[in-house]
Amino acid sequence: MKKIAIFASGNGSNAENIIRYFNEKPQLAEVSLVVCNKSDAGVLKRAEDFGVPTAIISKSELNNSDFMLGLLQKHSVDIIVLAGFLLMIPAFLTNHYKNRIVNIHPSLLPDYGGKGMFGRHVHEAVIAAGEKQTGITIHLVTDKYDDGAILFQAKTEVTAEDTPESVEAKIHHLEKKYFPQMIEKFFCP
Numbered sequence: 001m002k003k004i005a006i007f008a009s010g011n012g013s014n015a016e017n018i019i020r021y022f023n024e025k026p027q028l029a030e031v032s033l034v035v036c037n038k039s040d041a042g043v044l045k046r047a048e049d050f051g052v053p054t055a056i057i058s059k060s061e062l063n064n065s066d067f068m069l070g071l072l073q074k075h076s077v078d079i080i081v082l083a084g085f086l087l088m089i090p091a092f093l094t095n096h097y098k099n100r101i102v103n104i105h106p107s108l109l110p111d112y113g114g115k116g117m118f119g120r121h122v123h124e125a126v127i128a129a130g131e132k133q134t135g136i137t138i139h140l141v142t143d144k145y146d147d148g149a150i151l152f153q154a155k156t157e158v159t160a161e162d163t164p165e166s167v168e169a170k171i172h173h174l175e176k177k178y179f180p181q182m183i184e185k186f187f188c189p
């Protein structure tokens, strides 16, 4: 049985969805920790509602290897899932958890990736460019933004009527449908 830590900075709809999914499959995996860098992020309450331990960390704690590896070992973490986590993952973590850190990005990488491209900003850029489609990318994490091997992509149409909000809703629909499934497929076989 795998132990998952979810790193998130915001609302936490993906985090909640992953917690719910593996609560139904306790033989496969359990979310044993939620790590967050914002004390007012919605993800904290969502985790607490499910009894999942949370850790609020600063940027300097994230970059402190003794602190972070100690925290993750305390919760026996095997896999790290980034679900809307906006800080750069330090190299000691990508080395220690090589091929065991996965991120979801709300575009069809390599398009609309890189620094500053997160959440609503991505959807605004997709609409501004007149794209006819967008989607989600689930990929391994290296110490460069949005750069590791792509494990899965799913597409959705962008129409002339779409707004950043409506594109975001389509993206969240895809994320909800596929992210937990892909974590199971690639990390809990």
Ligand code: GAR
Residues within 6 Å of the ligand: 008, 010, 011, 012, 013, 014, 015, 083, 084, 085, 104, 105, 106, 117, 118, 119, 122, 171, 172, 175
């Ligand atoms: C998700 O759409 C995720 O793809 C995106 O942040 C959102 C978090 O939503 N991640 C990035 O933009 C990473 N560059 P949530 O907090 O409701 O799960």
